[in-house]
Amino acid sequence: MAQIEIKNVAKSFGAYQALHDINLTIEDQEFMVLLGASGCGKSTLLRIIAGLETATTGKVWIGGRRIDNLSPKDRGISMVFQNYAVFPHLTVFENIGFGLRMQKLPNDEVTRRVERTAGLMHIEQLLKRYSGELSGGQRQRVAVARALAMEPDVILMDEPLSNLDALLRMEMRAELKGVLAESKTTAIYVTHDQVEAMSMADRISVMHEGKIVQAASPIEVYRNPSAEFVAGFIGNPPMNFLPANPAESGKWQVAGQVIDGPGASAQLKFAIRPEDLRLADDGFKAVAKVIEPLGAHLLVTCEVDGQLFRAVLDSDFKVKPGEVLNLTPQPDRVRWFDPQTTLAVA
Amino acid sequence: MSDATADAVAPDTRATGRYLYIASVVFLCAWVIVPIYFLLINTLSSPETVNSFPKPFWPEFDLGSLTFFAGFAGMLTALKNSVIVAAMTMVMSILIGAPAGYALSRFEFPGKGLFRLLILLTRAFPLPLLALPLAVMFIQTGLDDTAFGLALVHTTLAIPFAVLITFSLFSGIPMELEEAAWTLGCTRLTAFTKVVLPLILPGITASAIFAFVISWNEVFAAAVLTIENRTLTAFLLQNLDTSPLHLKFAGGFILVVPALIFIFAVRKYLFAMWGIANR
Numbered sequence: 166m167a168q169i170e171i172k173n174v175a176k177s178f179g180a181y182q183a184l185h186d187i188n189l190t191i192e193d194q195e196f197m198v199l200l201g202a203s204g205c206g207k208s209t210l211l212r213i214i215a216g217l218e219t220a221t222t223g224k225v226w227i228g229g230r231r232i233d234n235l236s237p238k239d240r241g242i243s244m245v246f247q248n249y250a251v252f253p254h255l256t257v258f259e260n261i262g263f264g265l266r267m268q269k270l271p272n273d274e275v276t277r278r279v280e281r282t283a284g285l286m287h288i289e290q291l292l293k294r295y296s297g298e299l300s301g302g303q304r305q306r307v308a309v310a311r312a313l314a315m316e317p318d319v320i321l322m323d324e325p326l327s328n329l330d331a332l333l334r335m336e337m338r339a340e341l342k343g344v345l346a347e348s349k350t351t352a353i354y355v356t357h358d359q360v361e362a363m364s365m366a367d368r369i370s371v372m373h374e375g376k377i378v379q380a381a382s383p384i385e386v387y388r389n390p391s392a393e394f395v396a397g398f399i400g401n402p403p404m405n406f407l408p409a410n411p412a413e414s415g416k417w418q419v420a421g422q423v424i425d426g427p428g429a430s431a432q433l434k435f436a437i438r439p440e441d442l443r444l445a446d447d448g449f450k451a452v453a454k455v456i457e458p459l460g461a462h463l464l465v466t467c468e469v470d471g472q473l474f475r476a477v478l479d480s481d482f483k484v485k486p487g488e489v490l491n492l493t494p495q496p497d498r499v500r501w502f503d504p505q506t507t508l509a510v511a
Numbered sequence: 512m513s514d515a516t517a518d519a520v521a522p523d524t525r526a527t528g529r530y531l532y533i534a535s536v537v538f539l540c541a542w543v544i545v546p547i548y549f550l551l552i553n554t555l556s557s558p559e560t561v562n563s564f565p566k567p568f569w570p571e572f573d574l575g576s577l578t579f580f581a582g583f584a585g586m587l588t589a590l591k592n593s594v595i596v597a598a599m600t601m602v603m604s605i606l607i608g609a610p611a612g613y614a615l616s617r618f619e620f621p622g623k624g625l626f627r628l629l630i631l632l633t634r635a636f637p638l639p640l641l642a643l644p645l646a647v648m649f650i651q652t653g654l655d656d657t658a659f660g661l662a663l664v665h666t667t668l669a670i671p672f673a674v675l676i677t678f679s680l681f682s683g684i685p686m687e688l689e690e691a692a693w694t695l696g697c698t699r700l701t702a703f704t705k706v707v708l709p710l711i712l713p714g715i716t717a718s719a720i721f722a723f724v725i726s727w728n729e730v731f732a733a734a735v736l737t738i739e740n741r742t743l744t745a746f747l748l749q750n751l752d753t754s755p756l757h758l759k760f761a762g763g764f765i766l767v768v769p770a771l772i773f774i775f776a777v778r779k780y781l782f783a784m785w786g787i788a789n790r
Binding site: 215216217236237238242243244246247248250252253254263264267268311315321 | 685687688690691692693694695696697698701705706709710
């Protein structure tokens with residue numbers, strides 16, 4: 166059982182406040198991804214949990230044990246670093262067994278666990294090599310095997326795949342997800358790659374300027390972003406926004422169209438994902454500006470009412486720059502945000 | 512047409528540049544090698560050849576001058592003193608310099624920039640400025656004419672290098688390696704001994720040998736601060752002043768060769784720590 170509880174954690178570096186009052190509970194065996202742009206505080210939060218950084222205020226529990234005053238080695242965690250941090254003076258075998266040797270486990274137990282985790286990461290044939298003789302992908306496998314061999318309560322990963330090339334990253338992503346699910350450890354995974362986050366996470370915590378904006382399942386974060394930031398950050402391309410003025414009760418005037426929406430409020434923002442737009446006889450008048458055929462679909466960047474607006478259309482659809490399209494939103498996919506609070510309005 | 516001119520001009524300038532490059536390399540090599548070559552030739556020549564001109568290209572392998580030194584009274588004691596002082600300098604400058612280098616590389620503290628500057632500044636003062644007051648102080652404290660006293664002065668000379676070299680060595684070890692060790696059950700100390708130390712040991716050895724050579728080559732402080740327990744440099748300086756030319760050459764040779772051998776042995780690390788790629 167290793168539930169992680171983070172209560173009121175804040176961190177400042179001099180005058181700069183990197184984290185503001187973070188509260189988060191991560192369930193036992195959950196795969197939690199901290200997602201955000203660089204400088205949002207996600208790595209700082211991870212390093213506070215690991216004990217490599219000390220929180221200015223706040224408390225952290227792992228499995229009901231308060232750990233924020235313990236040194237990293239006593240926290241029951243292990244960590245995978247972005248640059249792998251494989252020890253260059255030790256063989257792969259000794260790297261994976263490093264933590265076990267520190268625990269003074271008997272030799273045959275070390276061998277058993279090293280061989281098991283090496284098998285899990287498919288690097289049995291590399292055990293005698295040194296880090297200098299390995300490729301980036303292999304080093305990453307060693308780093309993960311080393312973390313798993315500790316059989317930790319919690320495994321922490323700081324952008325572990327970002328130094329790999331695109332194809333390898335996709336392969337490792339799926340493999341890592343499988344291995345971690347099997348090992349039944351709680352995992353916290355830091356990334357700035359939303360595709361990685363969506364594909365691996367049980368739950369995503371979207372971070373922005375030292376705060377957690379939304380913590381929910383990937384599909385929830387995608388479909389029902391709790392704030393304008395999340396809507397504009399998740400999705401490639403992100404959500405489209407248009408200003409909305411109240412018409413009659415429950416109806417909103419958006420770029421010359423009347424659309425059903427929530428009651429009340431003086432002004433709202435209308436939001437729709439590019440793939441939730443359909444061509445129709447009636448709808449937003451969109452002037453096509455840039456047409457990008459992406460194979461699977463066609464990305465059309467247009468202008469609606471002077472605002473940037475993107476639509477993802479069928480790749481067979483023929484359109485030229487300057488043409489006017491009629492785009493209509495799928496009604497159940499429309500979202501609304503309050504421009505004052507930037508939060509979602511139901 | 513324009514192609515033809517370009518063809519004619521481009522290789523020409525490249526060739527000139529190449530000749531210039533080769534000439535500079537040859538000149539710089541000669542600058543270092545020629546004096547050492549003459550030292551070698553004259554050391555291995557009979558007294559008559561040393562004083563004659565022109566010199567033969569090949570040495571005569573007359574070991575007369577060197578055998579003279581081997582039997583010279585006090586020579587072995589001076590050699591022993593040199594080794595003792597240099598060894599003490601080596602140990603002390605690493606023991607003091609390496610922790611300072613580690614602190615500079617791993618921690619942010621107020622005055623860090625100033626500290627680095629001051630370390631360099633210690634080399635800005637000429638040794639005579641330091642040696643005479645030190646001699647007075649050493650006599651007062653009884654440190655004069657001892658190997659330890661001289662080693663202290665040599666350590667002062669070697670420390671700036673030890674600090675800056677180890678600083679760059681430690682900076683070359685990614686912080687993540689230490690952090691990974693901490694998460695794998697190490698304390699700060701065991702992470703250092705199990706991860707950082709094995710990685711920098713070759714570099715530390717190189718900078719230790721560098722300190723050794725600094726002490727080995729140092730003559731001024733050695734001449735001022737010792738009388739009975741002279742190191743080799745001070746001993747030779749004192750005795751060769753009035754010796755014939757061929758013995759001066761042989762004495763110089765005896766001094767230069769060990770330093771050359773040491774530097775040659777650790778050249779790879781010296782290049783590496785001065786930021787020159789060696790691969």
